[in-house]
Amino acid sequence: MDLQQMRYVLAVAETASFTRAAERCHVVQSALSHQVARLEKELGARLFERTSRRVRLTAAGEAFLPAARQALDAAERARAEVAAATGEVRGTLTVGAIPTVTAVDLPAVLRDYRRRYPQVRISLRAGSSDQLVERVREGRLDAAFIGVPPGFRTQGVHDRELAHGRHVAVVAPDHPLAAHREVDLRLLADEVFVDFAEGSAARAQSDQAFAAAGLRREVAFEVSGVELMSRMVRQGLGVALLPASFAAELHGLRSVPITDGPVRVERLVRNRSTPTPAAAAFLALLGADD
Template identity: 40%
Template sequence: MELRQLEYFVAVVEEASFTKAAARLHVAQPGVSAQIRRLERKLGQELLDRSGRLVRVTEVGAAVLPYARAALAAITDTRLVVDELTGLVRGHVAVGMVPSCGGFSLPALLAGFHEEHPSVEITLSEANSEELVHSLRAGRLDAAFIALSGGDVPVGLATHVMVDEPLVATVSPGDPLATRGTITLDDIRDRALISLPPGTGMRKSLDAACAEAGLTPRISFEAGNPGILAELASRGLGVAILPQSLVRSHPARLCAIPFSYPELRGQVALGWRVDGPVSPAARAFVDRVRSTTRQPDTVGAGTV
């Protein structure tokens, strides 16, 4: 029985898919299937039910799963102890990011960390905040740049705010609202709104503010890329809700109108797990990012 066979088995169970498990492990799918078949032959029992669209664990597989996880955790802990005692920073750091990760240079942060720790492999993936939070809690990510709503930090995570700025109503220069100094949510009650999709921090801020004001936002356009939202607004297709810094970078094409009440704010923060083993490489990455700003860390008591 080999450790990689246990690792592949756990990954397939967690992903409910050979394809997704192979992508997560950065190996070819046939290799994953072959290794798990060898594990099943050694144990004399099938661990996975492959008959449906999703791969499911069998009764025997469910009994084996906690022992497989414990074995992998023991190996990880052993490596962590050795690295701690020798002062080595090596291994792998899995980082996540939201699409609207603006206000600072993530490539510069990653490049700076790589220069300091060339033996550490860094991987980067993109998803919305809800998905990133789930991946952090599940241990699939070591750290992630997530969008927060109203300072609401997810349970089980600690965060370090990187960007905190107003969200503004954004229109084309010819829009009737373009000459306004400030507006309220009621002023755009009947307007077509352009917003990030549900599961994002900015959308949660908008939805929460509208709920408090007793109105239902009329979302006509959704896109995960803030640049697309800005382009839609510049062409007069509606009112986009965007970070103030993004709008100010296009002064000839976009007009930003602050909300007088309630104030909408957008935050991007680095998040990491409070509990559970954290590798020296992951800790080194978090420490480097935290050193770039003087904001205090926050431990989560809310949800995303």
């Protein structure tokens, strides 16, 4: 068993195809298939069920995959630690972020990081705050930027507060509320809303604010991203509640302050284990390496 065989298995599992896995690994399919078959023979179990239509993991394959990922991660970290001992930061940095992060200028931070550490491969993954916390806890992300209600509690990760601020009502330019200098939740309760999925951290901030005020509202449209949300608001389909700092960047829409609006806290979360050299350098750049 060697690391390359593990990489091939991982590629097949993630693409559900020997052909696409070979393309990802830059080898001919016959060579990849041969190495997977050799590994299966050594393990005494088939890792994949192969049919003319699909490829999927067997129970043995499901059991093998987590350990294979750990072995590959350990090998990658060993190389990075050796490089760090000689004064060079290299390896992989995987960062997660919600689409509405504003506490840091993430593109600028990643630009500066790449200039300082050109040997590090950087990956950025988007997701909801709940998803990102889970991925950090599992070790699939080195760090993540999330936005949550003030009472949100993270578990199994380190976190620090970066910023907090109120939401504003985001409306179309011709919406009646666009002419208001400010509004309150009671006035907004009569509107139709475009919001994130029920139960998500992004939605909870608004739901909790209305509940605390003893008000009910109608969320007619649930979306997964702010791009679609802003398009629907622009078409007059509803009102959205978004962080003021983020809403200011939306073109063609009006932001109206809310006197008793929801509050969002932006946090940086990271795994509790010792960070890799690449992750440690990123945290140091943010001033979050304590």
